[in-house]
Amino acid sequence: MSSVDLYGIHLSPPTRSVNLLLKTLNVESKLIEVDVLGGGTRTPEFLAMNPQHTVPVLKHGDFPIRN
Numbered sequence: 001m002s003s004v005d006l007y008g009i010h011l012s013p014p015t016r017s018v019n020l021l022l023k024t025l026n027v028e029s030k031l032i033e034v035d036v037l038g039g040g041t042r043t044p045e046f047l048a049m050n051p052q053h054t055v056p057v058l059k060h061g062d063f064p065i066r067n
């Protein structure tokens with residue numbers, strides 16, 4: 001499997017949970033820091049990826065996975 005992008009922030013427990021799972025499953029991933037406190041989840045680009053404006057979001061290619 002090619003690398004996945006994890007959009008999030010270390011301060012976020014849900015981001016850390018997903019990050020731990022990726023590491024446990026040996027899934028190659030890159031953390032893309034989102035400025036959550038500065039409105040980074042409310043930008044048009046982020047809202048297109050996750051209308052619920054929350055991290056974490058996993059992205060594999062163009063396909064976003066959010067909950």
Ligand SMILES: N[C@@H](CCC(=O)N[C@@H](CS)C(=O)NCC(=O)O)C(=O)O
Pocket residue numbers: 011012013014036041042053054055056067
């Ligand atoms: N349903 C999500 C919610 C995650 C969540 O609440 N993330 C917070 C940070 S810990 C967030 O992105 N807040 C930004 C916002 O609401 O704009 C989950 O449990 O994974």
